[in-house]
Amino acid sequence: MNALRRLALGGIQFKLEELKVEAEAIKEEEEAYFENMPEGIADSEKGQKAEEAIDNIEQSIENMDTAINDIEVALQ
Numbered sequence: 001m002n003a004l005r006r007l008a009l010g011g012i013q014f015k016l017e018e019l020k021v022e023a024e025a026i027k028e029e030e031e032a033y034f035e036n037m038p039e040g041i042a043d044s045e046k047g048q049k050a051e052e053a054i055d056n057i058e059q060s061i062e063n064m065d066t067a068i069n070d071i072e073v074a075l076q
Helices: 003-035 045-075
Strands: none
Touching: 003 045
């Protein structure tokens, strides 16, 4: 890989790392929101949607980790 493509790929990796941090913060906010719900609401559709959102954000974070690691391998 030439230097220009390596630099571009490194930039993508950096952006993914920044996005991962942002996603983790949002996940923490959603978890706090869910944990502070009254039990009746937490057991309702609203609570289920919050749990699904948390799960989906976690999956997105794992996917970003995979992409970051794959880019790291490509840059070696």
